[in-house]
Amino acid sequence: MTRIPHFSPSAISTADPVRGGDGGTITAPVKSPETDTDADLDQPWKVIVYNDPVNLMSFVTLVLRKVFGYNEERAQTLMMEVHMKGRSIVWTGAREKAELYVQQLQGFQLLAALKRA
Amino acid sequence: MDLLPLEDGGLRFLEMPKGFYDQLAQLPELCDADDDPLVAERLAPSPMDPEEDPKLRAEAEEDWESFVQPELDAAHDRAMQVVMEDLAAAKPSLPETLESESQEDPEEPHFRLDIPGDHLDQWFHVLNRARIVMAMTHRLPISENPPDEGEQLSLQRLFAAHLSDSLAHILELLVVQMSRDLP
Numbered sequence: 001m002t003r004i005p006h007f008s009p010s011a012i013s014t015a016d017p018v019r020g021g022d023g024g025t026i027t028a029p030v031k032s033p034e035t036d037t038d039a040d041l042d043q044p045w046k047v048i049v050y051n052d053p054v055n056l057m058s059f060v061t062l063v064l065r066k067v068f069g070y071n072e073e074r075a076q077t078l079m080m081e082v083h084m085k086g087r088s089i090v091w092t093g094a095r096e097k098a099e100l101y102v103q104q105l106q107g108f109q110l111l112a113a114l115k116r117a
Numbered sequence: 118m119d120l121l122p123l124e125d126g127g128l129r130f131l132e133m134p135k136g137f138y139d140q141l142a143q144l145p146e147l148c149d150a151d152d153d154p155l156v157a158e159r160l161a162p163s164p165m166d167p168e169e170d171p172k173l174r175a176e177a178e179e180d181w182e183s184f185v186q187p188e189l190d191a192a193h194d195r196a197m198q199v200v201m202e203d204l205a206a207a208k209p210s211l212p213e214t215l216e217s218e219s220q221e222d223p224e225e226p227h228f229r230l231d232i233p234g235d236h237l238d239q240w241f242h243v244l245n246r247a248r249i250v251m252a253m254t255h256r257l258p259i260s261e262n263p264p265d266e267g268e269q270l271s272l273q274r275l276f277a278a279h280l281s282d283s284l285a286h287i288l289e290l291l292v293v294q295m296s297r298d299l300p
Contacts, residue, residue: 115166
């Protein structure tokens with residue numbers, strides 16, 4: 001059974017979570033050789049944002065635009081999905097990049113987490 | 118209270134009433150979650166979906182707490198420092214104009230508060246965090262958490278709701294200002 005690697009600290013500190021990321025602040029994460037496997041690298045991860053009764057809708061939309069670089073329409077669609085359905089998959093891809101996104105989203109106090117796709 | 122855009126993309130609040138300025142000065146306390154484990158949990162949630170494998174989740178949470186949460190906490194501290202420095206730099210001024218029916222004391226000092234363009238992110242973070250902490254501490258919004266039958270709505274909750282709404286208005290202004298810089 002393949003063991004999913006732990007978070008790699010070297011992949012995490014590339015962007016100030018409060019200042020957020022514009023996509024350009026994320027550098028290529030450094031893989032930790034003792035834990036990465038081919039299966040891990042192939043496995044996509046989902047970044048999920050959950051509904052929160054406090055965060056303003058405009059706030060969530062702006063955070064999605066800042067973190068992922070989405071245009072307003074895309075960000076609003078995802079925000080509405082969070083609002084109406086309680087959660088939305090806002091990004092899918094490599095785990096280390098997904099971790100960075102969750103860090104940035106949590107830096108803006110959004111309820112966000114990872115899940116294997 | 119009036120608002121002007123600054124050339125650097127920031128915002129200037131003119132004639133901010135002292136009462137509101139004093140409330141903003143309480144932001145460090147408003148954002149403080151140390152005494153309430155539920156608030157602390159909300160501000161530092163698990164990085165893994167609840168449906169994820171429990172073992173994987175536990176490992177991820179342990180690593181997150183060791184490597185990521187300290188960075189998030191440090192970023193919050195930096196943001197708070199920026200906000201408090203902006204507040205400390207606010208200049209007191211007497212209001213130039215007051216509407217004739219205003220209840221404000223014309224002799225009470227008002228403040229001119231500048232939020233530079235490169236501080237908007239920090240204000241965005243701090244104001245939102247204050248709203249989250251207040252919402253959990255005072256069970257806001259009141260419309261979704263009305264008093265039980267026979268229970269009186271406390272003044273403390275009412276004040277908290279009012280302040281939370283005021284911070285939400287500022288956040289909306291920040292969102293508009295910050296959206297201008299995005300593609």
